[in-house]
Amino acid sequence: MPALIPQLEPPKDADPIAAATIQLLEQVRATTEWYTNGDSSASSFIDFSGYRQLQEWAKNPEALNVIDKILRARLGLPFPYNQKALILVQLIPEDKLAPYAPLLKPLVESSPDSTSAYTYATPFIVTLATSLHSLADGQAKKTEAKKKEDEEKVKWNSWSEVYGKSRADWVGLPVDNGGVKWGWWAGEPIGVEEWWKNRNIGE
Structure with missing residues (x-):
């Protein structure tokens, strides 16, 4: 062969x-x-x-x-x-x-x-x-x-691995706050009066 x-x-x-x-x-x-x-x-x-x-x-x-x-x-x-x-x-x-x-x-x-x-x-x-x-x-x-x-995302993920994530898995508001001036309430933007009225709930 x-x-x-x-x-x-x-x-x-x-x-x-x-x-x-x-x-x-x-x-x-x-x-x-x-x-x-x-x-x-x-x-x-x-x-x-x-x-x-x-x-x-x-x-x-x-x-x-x-x-x-x-x-x-x-x-x-x-x-x-x-x-x-x-x-x-x-x-x-x-x-x-x-x-x-x-x-x-x-x-x-x-x-x-x-x-x-x-x-x-x-x-x-x-x-x-x-x-x-x-x-x-x-x-x-x-x-x-x-x-x-x-x-910041890396830091947040590292923190979450150690302590667990929040219920909303919220890292933080964007730089422009997403157009929201008074923060978040239950994951939704709220008005100034509503924020003031409910500010002490849960204390």
Whole structure:
């Protein structure tokens, strides 16, 4: 009986989809780095066709991650890297802008008269930085609030495991109190007069 031909796994590079993805990401990286390089000449700034190409690539989550990492690194550098990156920050979805808040702040505070590393600021750059920083700061606050809420839930669950849950399993009122100004009575919002009338029941 002839020996069986061993079954070998095909090399990973043989997957055309994987190879195409790698090639795309390399192209995205090279293009993003090129448009955020250290050439300060006006012709080196991104043009409309280049922006539209990156905008199309940014629809791919993997490509967006590549662009995101490069922009964060470039924003920490002086002119012209940071200003070139600032223009491309517009490609980043609003829900991913939270980490950009501290990175954009120096550009918000810069001015045409600045003598810091963030020189050559123009009204356009300051206005764009201010707008994007406002969005990023809002997202950062939402992220922090969500983190705090999750921590409170973890603490509540830990406490409940030790002492048991209340009948209502009530963690606490939300930040805006759910529109209720005077708390809860038997799980339902009550009016000021009813709360005052029944405040001593059960004592």
